[in-house]
Amino acid sequence: MSFDLVANVVIAGVLTGLVYGLMALGLSVIFGVVRVVNFAHGEMMTIAMYATTVLFAALKLDPFLSILPVAAAFFAFGYAMQAGFINPFITRPEHSQFMLLVAVAIVMVNALLLIFGPAARNVQVDYQLESFEIGRILIDKARLYSAGAAVVAALGLFAFFRYSLTGKAIRACADNYMGARVVGLNVKKLYALTFGLGSICVAVAGCAMVLLVDVTPPLGPYYTLLAFVIVIVGGLGSMGGALLGGVLIGVSEALAGLFIAPSAKSMFSFGLLILVLLFRPQGLLGRKP
Amino acid sequence: MLLPWFAGSYALSVATLILYFAYTGQAWNVMMGFAGQLSLGHALYVGVGGYAAGALFYHYGIGPWAGLWLAILLCVALGLAIGFLAFRFGISGVYFALLTIAFAEFTRIGFDHLDWLGGPGGMFLKVAQRDSIDLLNFRGPPAMYYYSMLFLTVIAFVLCALLLRSRAGYYWQAIRENEEAAQALGINTFRWKMLAVAISSAMTAVSGVFFAFYYNNLFPEQIFHISRSIEIILGPIIGGIGTLFGPILGAVVLTLLSDGITEGLAAMGWEIPGIKQVFYGLVLLAVIMFLPNGIWPPLARRLGFHK
Numbered sequence: 001m002s003f004d005l006v007a008n009v010v011i012a013g014v015l016t017g018l019v020y021g022l023m024a025l026g027l028s029v030i031f032g033v034v035r036v037v038n039f040a041h042g043e044m045m046t047i048a049m050y051a052t053t054v055l056f057a058a059l060k061l062d063p064f065l066s067i068l069p070v071a072a073a074f075f076a077f078g079y080a081m082q083a084g085f086i087n088p089f090i091t092r093p094e095h096s097q098f099m100l101l102v103a104v105a106i107v108m109v110n111a112l113l114l115i116f117g118p119a120a121r122n123v124q125v126d127y128q129l130e131s132f133e134i135g136r137i138l139i140d141k142a143r144l145y146s147a148g149a150a151v152v153a154a155l156g157l158f159a160f161f162r163y164s165l166t167g168k169a170i171r172a173c174a175d176n177y178m179g180a181r182v183v184g185l186n187v188k189k190l191y192a193l194t195f196g197l198g199s200i201c202v203a204v205a206g207c208a209m210v211l212l213v214d215v216t217p218p219l220g221p222y223y224t225l226l227a228f229v230i231v232i233v234g235g236l237g238s239m240g241g242a243l244l245g246g247v248l249i250g251v252s253e254a255l256a257g258l259f260i261a262p263s264a265k266s267m268f269s270f271g272l273l274i275l276v277l278l279f280r281p282q283g284l285l286g287r288k289p
Numbered sequence: 290m291l292l293p294w295f296a297g298s299y300a301l302s303v304a305t306l307i308l309y310f311a312y313t314g315q316a317w318n319v320m321m322g323f324a325g326q327l328s329l330g331h332a333l334y335v336g337v338g339g340y341a342a343g344a345l346f347y348h349y350g351i352g353p354w355a356g357l358w359l360a361i362l363l364c365v366a367l368g369l370a371i372g373f374l375a376f377r378f379g380i381s382g383v384y385f386a387l388l389t390i391a392f393a394e395f396t397r398i399g400f401d402h403l404d405w406l407g408g409p410g411g412m413f414l415k416v417a418q419r420d421s422i423d424l425l426n427f428r429g430p431p432a433m434y435y436y437s438m439l440f441l442t443v444i445a446f447v448l449c450a451l452l453l454r455s456r457a458g459y460y461w462q463a464i465r466e467n468e469e470a471a472q473a474l475g476i477n478t479f480r481w482k483m484l485a486v487a488i489s490s491a492m493t494a495v496s497g498v499f500f501a502f503y504y505n506n507l508f509p510e511q512i513f514h515i516s517r518s519i520e521i522i523l524g525p526i527i528g529g530i531g532t533l534f535g536p537i538l539g540a541v542v543l544t545l546l547s548d549g550i551t552e553g554l555a556a557m558g559w560e561i562p563g564i565k566q567v568f569y570g571l572v573l574l575a576v577i578m579f580l581p582n583g584i585w586p587p588l589a590r591r592l593g594f595h596k
Contacts, residue, residue: 031383037383037387085578088578092581094327094382094383094386095321095327095522095526095530096526096577096581098327098329098386099523099526099573099577100574100577100578102519102573103570103571103573103574103577104570104574105570106566106567106569106570106573107566107567107570107571107574109566110563110564110565110566110567110570111563111567112563113562113563113566114561114562114563114564114567117562118562217563221515221516225390225394225515228387228390229391232384232387236383236384261402263398263401263402263409264398264401264402266394266398267395267398267399267402270391270392270394270395270398271395273387273391274388274391274392274395277375277378277380277384277387277388277391278374278378278380279378281378281379281380281384
């Protein structure tokens, strides 16, 4: 096992992990503000991936250009979903919210199966086969661009929450629901906005991910679990934690695939999750609840 | 009770499935409905229970009656270990639910790599005969499985009814409604939550043993998968969480619904993969939106039962 091989695998893991991190960031933002765990998160991710393959097949649209229409559609979809379905559930018990989103997930994953069938879909662009060479290290172009898109989207979201007035208002809702209502914020509308923003994260991550893996309907539940693992490891509700968690899981998956067996890779993610839950339940970068 | 005399083999298998979900849902309900601890990984206990009894039979020819005790022992130990870790470290709510998923998924992938238990290719139990009843090895005609499941469901119902009116039941409900207040009243919430986990996992272990000897094949991908855990908990949630009739009613409604959709679609000639689950999901969505407490509580009020 040469050093070069390990280094290549680690770099690929970090880059894929950043895309994972953006997906998980969406989950984390939604949970941090709305306090609802989106059990249909991975299913939404696969919908974005399918949308990208459709745009590519029909219009020869590059996945990175698809980000704009897909993200816009996902924002509207997420906004509508929160306003129509989830807002009435925010005061209901957790198991009720869970059931709602599980039902949504069941419909989504099977609607995809119904429309696209069980066969894997992908996009083929010329830069998927090219790579940058730095010394003896090879970096896939597609993977680097995907990670770049994820980082740009994540930075945009950070900036939005930090500097924009709406972003500050959303943070106020997350910190103190009652207080936010007292000062006259329209909390339900801000919740819907938050779900829309979380959906944008998923959309961008989906467009980027489709360059790296083939998409099938069962990928949805897998990504949902993966997103949970990442946000718990990083800290549910912590934005930096989601990206850190994504990178950690990306690298651990890549190394487990290299040293043990590709099929065992998620066992390490779940093992890491169990350890984090037991010894640092608030996650690596999370605040104590 | 008399169903096997006039029902065909298909109806009998559906009835057995209903009872299986009613029983397992009742087991899950002890933990969530009574004590308020949301487990999304109950497939773990079904799987470990099934594999424990199955492996004894497969490798050593030891019958399910001995295997049952091993299954219960292992599942209770596992449940207590998870409960101990979670409750000691103050993990609750969503975090507890995700921890149970993590343990179930971890075990699923682990079993995929355990060649002694068949790995991903599955473990197949020998089907010796289907004609005469061999209770010792739990082998026999479908009616035998139906009656054993009926028996289990009745036992579980009585047990839960007794539990709900016992000291433990009242403590659990206090913990479910407000854990801090329960603690302030001097209830050792840790101990009573552990008891709920132990009873629930022991009951679910029995489901696992039944599963192993009814279907005679075990695949990690199938038995431990999170969709199995969801299947188990849909019944009690749809039926009415924390009630005694909820898990039974939910199992009946969901199984018949799922079957009805299959037949309805077949009658219309729409047999495309996925379409059945889309309808199923839409109905679930409607029930959860319009009957937030499940079907049983409003039905009971309509029928004039108290609560």
